[in-house]
Amino acid sequence: MYDLLVVGAGPYGLSIASHAADAGLDVRVFGRPMASWRDHMPRGMFLKSEPWASNLSDPRRRYGLAAYCERGGMRARHGEPISVETFASYGLWFARHAVPDVDERMVASVGACRGGFEVVTDDGQAVRGRTVALAVGVMPFVEIPSALHGLAAEHVSHSSHHRDLDRFRDRDVTVIGGGQAALETAALLAEQGTRVRVLARSRRLSWNSVPPAWKRPWWESARAPHSGLGCGWRNWFYAEVPGGFRRLPEATRARVSASALGPAGAWWVRDRVESRVEVLLDHEVVTASVAAGRVRLATVRNASGGPDFDTDHVIAATGFKATSARLGLLAPDVRGSLEVNAADEPYATVEFESSYPGLFLAGLVTASSFGPAMRFVHGASFTARRLVRGVRRSLRRGPLDAHDRQAPSGNLASRELDQVMPSANG
Incomplete structure (x- = not known):
């Protein structure tokens, strides 16, 4: 029986496995390394995060993105976006070495x-382990608006369903959403000759500005420090102190995790969108139907009747919602015993253990506990360190019988109190 089984081989799963192996744990990792990045992002996309904020985490810090780029004669510089292809290759290199x-x-x-x-x-x-870490990424949590649920796959897809966009050449595509995935997908479609429009509920698009220079006068840095999630003290807190975020009141955590760092396009995609893509703001799809092989979208604008659109295909770039109900690979008795908040998002202790003893959570599913950093690669380092510490504590605690494992809320609270509270950055 293994000490730890890691389910998922993306940035979080690989980072957890690297830290676990370094800690002497007998660990086994399942999944196709970097599958989401290799299979679910079209060619030509770039990371929105800065290169220095996109490192997978190994305990000795030998296998960062800059080290990989340097070996391959590439650059990983502040303010210069890294392609998805380069990042996926970096993750494979990390998996081989760390x-x-x-x-x-x-x-x-x-x-x-x-x-x-x-x-x-x-x-x-069947493979057995004393503990399990779920690092399943975002794909189980795909969110498509309810108005589109009646459409078949040939007429609607999620932005994460495409490795390339070639099949949409010379066709008409409508992209739903106003964030980076929607805007970059639309830009790539337009650049290959697709007739494309973007429908967004917001009244204006938000664009991230060009990041300030890495080396700045001290007073500029003091006013708006760099962080793995962008400049500013609020972003710095989310990025660098997720342990502190975990100590905020539950209602505050839920509100911030749902609203912070909302939809916005990267500075380097703005000209590509504004020069080539039709953008219809303050529009929301209310019904969708198929006639003569095309999709008819009925919309509302300003809460009143809006225009209808006929299109060949709809791409929903509408994000992800990490609820316990979507953790379908968990056995019903395990999934049903998870403590959740009002949005059905699972709770995690200060060491990323769920309310089901021995089951640990990582990535997007922990954003309501540890904040917006868990939606980005940058959160992998904090998660790996803290989670592996929790696994070691769980192994020392020993296996629990069925009654203990099914115990409701008091069980989670008692384990919180039993853990030695580390520093906010620990």
């Missing part, structure tokens, strides 16, 4: 067994 061998099979289910958990792979093999 992580135990990755089992590239996908996990079909995670359930409890005597002394721990049983993970069943997609080919039916």
Whole structure:
């Protein structure tokens, strides 16, 4: 039986595995490394995060993005976006050098067994571990507006469903959303000859400004410090002190995690959108139907009747919603025992353990506990350090019987009190 089974081999899963192996744990990782970045982002996209904020995490800090780029004769400089292809290749390099061998099979289910958990792979093999870390990325949490639910896959897709956009050449596509995914997808479509429009509920688009120079006068840095989530003290707190964010009142955490760092386009995509893409603001799709092989979208504008649009395909660039109900690989008894907030987002302790003892959470699903940093690669380092510490504590605690594992809210609270509270950055 392994000490730790890591489900997912993206930035969070690989970082957790690297820290766990360095801590002497017997760890096994499942998943195709960097699958979301390799399979679900079109060619030509770039990371919105700064290169220095896009490192996967190994305990000795030998395998950062800059080190990979330097070895390949590339640059990783502040203010210069890194392509998705480069980042995915970096993640594969990290997996080869900083992580135990990755089992590239996908996990079909995670359930409890005597002394721990049983993970069943997609080919039916069962592997057991004392603890499990779910680092499943964003793909289980795809959010498509309810007005589009009745459309078949040939007529609607999520922006994360496309490795390339070639099949939309010379067609008409409507992109729903006003954030980076919507705007960059629309720009790529327009540049390949697709007739494309963007529908956004907001009354104006938000654009991130060009980041200030890395080296600045001290008074400028003091007023708006750099952070892994952008400049400013608020962003610095979200990026650099997620442990402190965890101590905020639950209502505050929920509000901030839902609203902070809202939809915005990167500075380097703005000209590409404004010069080539039709953008219709303050529009919301209320119904969608198919006639003669095309999609008819009925919209409202300013809460009143809006125009209808006929289009060949709708791409919903409408983000992700990390609810416990969408953790479908968890056995029903495990998933049903998770403590959640009002939005059905699972709680996590200060060491990323869920209310189900021995089951740890990582990535987007922990944003309501640890803040906006968990939506970005930048949060992987904090998560890996803190989570592995929690795994080691869980292993010392030993296996729990069925009654203890199913205990409701008091069980989570008692484990919070039992943990030694680390520093906010620890």
